[in-house]
Amino acid sequence: MTKTLLTESISFEENPLYENIISDILEKGFSICDSFIEEHLVDLLREKIKALYNQSGLKKAAIGNKVNESIEKTIRGDYIQWIDEQKADYVEQRFFECISDFKNYLNKTCFMGLLHQEFHYAVYPAGTFYQRHIDTFQNDDRRKLSMVCYLNDHTWKTTNGGELALYPENLPEIIVHPLPGRVVIFESQRLEHEVKEVINEERLSITGWLKTR
Numbered sequence: 001m002t003k004t005l006l007t008e009s010i011s012f013e014e015n016p017l018y019e020n021i022i023s024d025i026l027e028k029g030f031s032i033c034d035s036f037i038e039e040h041l042v043d044l045l046r047e048k049i050k051a052l053y054n055q056s057g058l059k060k061a062a063i064g065n066k067v068n069e070s071i072e073k074t075i076r077g078d079y080i081q082w083i084d085e086q087k088a089d090y091v092e093q094r095f096f097e098c099i100s101d102f103k104n105y106l107n108k109t110c111f112m113g114l115l116h117q118e119f120h121y122a123v124y125p126a127g128t129f130y131q132r133h134i135d136t137f138q139n140d141d142r143r144k145l146s147m148v149c150y151l152n153d154h155t156w157k158t159t160n161g162g163e164l165a166l167y168p169e170n171l172p173e174i175i176v177h178p179l180p181g182r183v184v185i186f187e188s189q190r191l192e193h194e195v196k197e198v199i200n201e202e203r204l205s206i207t208g209w210l211k212t213r
């Protein structure tokens, strides 16, 4: 037992990127990171989401959770597909490795008790949006951290719309453009946010949650 603990403490290496994200979240409740996922992996994930969308593999997203869901176009208009980790392909496995590495770091340094994760692809076609909300359900408070990873390519223009607006409690509204490879991480139970209407192009992302219990 002592031996294991000793090895773990020796093998721990401080990660400056993760430390930045953690201090942002402690200070403001959110963090915006442009180097969380390497560019090549973002390219491969973009190919994957496009292929799924073109094969009609994504379904209109619902409101609520799996027990209590309804489709409400006036609240959200995106198309999603949950990623089954058991059936993940090579590209998705590499994505989950990045997520798990971060999750393990949080558990080691912040004792967050994060046990599970759930992620889905999301496409917002032009004309769609997601109204201001928080990411926890009335009957389920296990979601602790929300993570949104943008998969748009370098031709994405700020005039395409689809900005993520964050509404931190004691700060002015923050506008985040969904730029390629950008990852936004925030407290699921506290931070209100919104996806503004997409004006042009399809807005591509993977969104997910790190959960307790």
Ligand SMILES: O=C(O)CCC(=O)C(=O)O
Binding pocket: 122, 130, 135, 148, 163, 164, 193, 194, 195, 205, 207
């Ligand atoms: O895509 C985004 O920027 C945010 C998506 C979101 O808020 C959600 O899926 O709950």
Ligand SMILES: [Fe+2]
Binding pocket: 133, 134, 135, 193
């Ligand atoms: Fe959300």
